[in-house]
Amino acid sequence: MEHKTKVHERIYVALMMLFFYLPILYVVLFSFNASRSLSKFTGFSIEWYEKMFADRMIMSAIGYTVLCAVLATIISTIVGTITAIGLSKNRRIIRESINQVNNLPMLNPDIVTAIGFMLFFTSLRIQTGFFTMLLAHIAFCIPYVILSVMPKIRSLDPNIAEAALDLGCTPLQALWKVIIPQIKEGIISGALVAFTMSFDDFVISLFTTGPGVSNISIYVYGAIKRVNPTINALSALIVYVITIVLIVINVVPMIKERRREKNEQNFEKSIS
Amino acid sequence: MKGFNRLIYPYIVWAIIMIILPMLMIVLYAFTVKGNDVLTFQFTLENFVRFFKDPIFPGVLWRSLKVAFITTAICILLGYPCAYIFAKMKPNNQAVMVLLVTLPMWINVLVRTYAWRGLLSYVELSSEVRVYVGMVYNFLPFMILQVYTALSKIDPALITAAHDLGANDTNTFLKVILPLSLSGVVSGITLVFLPAVSSFFIPKFLGGGQYLLIGNLIEDYFIQTGDWNFGSAISLIMAIIILISMYIMRKLDREPKEAEVN
Numbered sequence: 001m002e003h004k005t006k007v008h009e010r011i012y013v014a015l016m017m018l019f020f021y022l023p024i025l026y027v028v029l030f031s032f033n034a035s036r037s038l039s040k041f042t043g044f045s046i047e048w049y050e051k052m053f054a055d056r057m058i059m060s061a062i063g064y065t066v067l068c069a070v071l072a073t074i075i076s077t078i079v080g081t082i083t084a085i086g087l088s089k090n091r092r093i094i095r096e097s098i099n100q101v102n103n104l105p106m107l108n109p110d111i112v113t114a115i116g117f118m119l120f121f122t123s124l125r126i127q128t129g130f131f132t133m134l135l136a137h138i139a140f141c142i143p144y145v146i147l148s149v150m151p152k153i154r155s156l157d158p159n160i161a162e163a164a165l166d167l168g169c170t171p172l173q174a175l176w177k178v179i180i181p182q183i184k185e186g187i188i189s190g191a192l193v194a195f196t197m198s199f200d201d202f203v204i205s206l207f208t209t210g211p212g213v214s215n216i217s218i219y220v221y222g223a224i225k226r227v228n229p230t231i232n233a234l235s236a237l238i239v240y241v242i243t244i245v246l247i248v249i250n251v252v253p254m255i256k257e258r259r260r261e262k263n264e265q266n267f268e269k270s271i272s
Numbered sequence: 273m274k275g276f277n278r279l280i281y282p283y284i285v286w287a288i289i290m291i292i293l294p295m296l297m298i299v300l301y302a303f304t305v306k307g308n309d310v311l312t313f314q315f316t317l318e319n320f321v322r323f324f325k326d327p328i329f330p331g332v333l334w335r336s337l338k339v340a341f342i343t344t345a346i347c348i349l350l351g352y353p354c355a356y357i358f359a360k361m362k363p364n365n366q367a368v369m370v371l372l373v374t375l376p377m378w379i380n381v382l383v384r385t386y387a388w389r390g391l392l393s394y395v396e397l398s399s400e401v402r403v404y405v406g407m408v409y410n411f412l413p414f415m416i417l418q419v420y421t422a423l424s425k426i427d428p429a430l431i432t433a434a435h436d437l438g439a440n441d442t443n444t445f446l447k448v449i450l451p452l453s454l455s456g457v458v459s460g461i462t463l464v465f466l467p468a469v470s471s472f473f474i475p476k477f478l479g480g481g482q483y484l485l486i487g488n489l490i491e492d493y494f495i496q497t498g499d500w501n502f503g504s505a506i507s508l509i510m511a512i513i514i515l516i517s518m519y520i521m522r523k524l525d526r527e528p529k530e531a532e533v534n
Contacts (some may be wrong), residue, residue, distance in 0.1 A: 009357045013369070016354050019409065020376050023387035030390065038390045049378065065467065079283060086279025098280065101287050104295060109470030109514060110488055112507050114292030114493055119301055119504070139290040141281070200380050207494065220382040224389070225476060232390075235383040242378045250371070 024239055031236035036229055048233035061219040064130060068205075069198040072137035078139070079190040080145025085179060087146070088153045102143035111272060113140060114207035121208065131211035136208040137198045144197060145190035153179075154185030180270055298511075301504035319505030329489065331432040333509070339475075340468035343407040344415075347464050348457060350408070351415035355456075356449075357387075359423035370420065371411050381410060386479045392478065399482040406474040411467070415460040422456025423449070458525040466514055466519075486510050 005013075034043035052058050087095050105113045117136045121128055156179070166175040180187070202217035210217065218236070223231055305314045325331050358369045376384065388406050397405075426449060434444040472487025486506065493503030 005361060006356060009360075012353060012429070013357055016350070017372060020373065020413070023384055023391050023409070024376060024379065026391045027383070027387040039393050079286070082279050084281040085283075086276055086283070089277040090280060094280070098284070100285065100415040101291055104291055107466075107518065108295075108511060109467065109487075111470050111472065111490055112298065113294070114512050115490065115500075115503065115507055117299050118494065119500060120290075121298040123297060135290070139286075163521075196378065200378075202380075202382055217380055217382045218387055220380070221473060224386060231386060235380075235386060238380055238383055242375075246371075246375060246378065 016204070027232050027235045028239055030229065031232040033229060033232070036227055038227060038229070038232075046230045049237075052230045052233040052237070055230060057214070058219060058230065061214045061216050064133075064213055065199060066213040067215075068130070068134050068137055071193050072141050072198040073191050073195040076138050076141035076145050076194045077187060080142045080190060080194075081149050081180075081183070081187050083142070084146045084149040084153055085175070085183075086266055088156075102146060105140045106143050106147075110201075110203035111207075113205040117204065118207040126208060128208060130213045133205050133209040133213065133215075136204050137201065140201075140204060141194035141197055144193045145187075148190035148193060149183060149186040152183040156182055298504045298507055300346070301501050302508045303505075304501060306501050308498060319502050320509070322502065323505060323509060329506075332484055332489055333486050335483075336469050336510075337513070339403065339407065339485060340465050343404065343411060343468045344461055344465045346404070346408050347412050347415040349458070351412055351460065352419055352453075352457070355416045355419035355423055358420050359426075372414050377413050382473060382477075384410065385474055389477055399479040402478040402480075403475050403477065403483050406478040407468055407471065410474060411464040412445075412469075414463040415457075418460035418463060419453060419456040422453040422459075426452050455525060458521060462518065462521050465517065469514060469517075470510060 018166055029041065032044050032046065033041050034045040034047070074237045083098075087098060114136075114151060115138070117132070118128075119166050126132060160182075161174050161178050164178040165171065170179065200217070201215070202221065206218055206221065209215070214222065216238070220231055220234070300313070302319055303317070305318065306314050309426060358366055361369065385406050388402075388409060392402050392405065395467045430448055430452070431444055439447065463508050469485075470487045470490075474493050475483050475485045475488055487510075490503055490506050490510070493499050493506065497503075
């Protein structure tokens, strides 16, 4: 299929990229605006950033978002991995039915999952707040972790774990020293998916949180009723963090690769 | 290794409590009257009758389906050519393009939609058009990535073979590339249409309360009005419509594969 792209194809891709990045550039630009206006750029200032860092609501929203994402990621990754290992050792019928149940939160619209949680928590008279939001996040993250760990487990050779047990490992040691290292990649990608899902979640958080507890999405949702340029600063901050993270993720493997090559060269030199 | 099968027991308990029970709660609320207690259920179909007899609600449902359908169509029309161009690039450039399309998806959806609100203040657009812009912006990357994945899996030998057998570019596209990429389009449709039906903050942010969809109704009945029984009935109606559309999608996805075997 590979061939040189034509001019009109390049223009088309460029227009698409403009469409994708225009709102992001807009938000970053206006986060430095000197006035409250959202349409006229009157001068450079970092006033909105100062206001943002001084705003207790915003800082607590960022705190809750990060705390919830970290806890939900850790718990759902552990539970999801253990469950995925258990699932692979069960009969097909059990596997299939668990997968069907896991499909529910993944295929249902977020709003349906969200009101399910809300009705459930309030019917049990559980006071909604950070804890209920965290429980809901864990619940919708686990299926994604299972989904990304499962293929790795399927490709495992069961004899290796058997061998570990034959050689005197306890089942726990076999799990920790033999199985987990082999499925590490699946666990890491599952944890990444869980973190992003939790960090970006809006709908489920909105319905499961209680008074006084907002994450970034809920804060932005609540603050749009009036003109509020601090939201631009907050949005721009998110853009910076994600850009840095993605650059690090993409650049670190490159540096490692280069270092490895260098080491190999040195090794070759030393033996010749 | 035998003992490992017991590792799923905690999750079975968890899944029953945290996944199945909440879903059952929606059904229970949808079929009962307001203000019932745990012990005194009063079953009714009143919530559903009220929805379909209302002068506005069925129209809102219809509008949500229309918006989701048109959004999906625009995403295919804009996204397919884009994915097709990506698939023809050099492998390195392909990776860069995929990264560029993925990057905005990492930024919080509300933040991106909020940005469009500011950006669209420069132009005079009806609230309907503004909602479409937000929807397409939000869902287009999913379509591009799905179609691109399907296109990049096509064996180049098939295209060479088509050319060798005398097909021109148009015929090669229509008879070889397009049919083989349809599975990507179908999974793209699933990722665009289904969330678009239930979307509620895009119409609220960009439509300015003028262009409500079914998701807005559900939110209103749960958060503002507090009529959870009626809200549950609306969600159930929406969930059933989505299940039916998903069933149709799966059927569509299977047919070309069966044709391949024959």
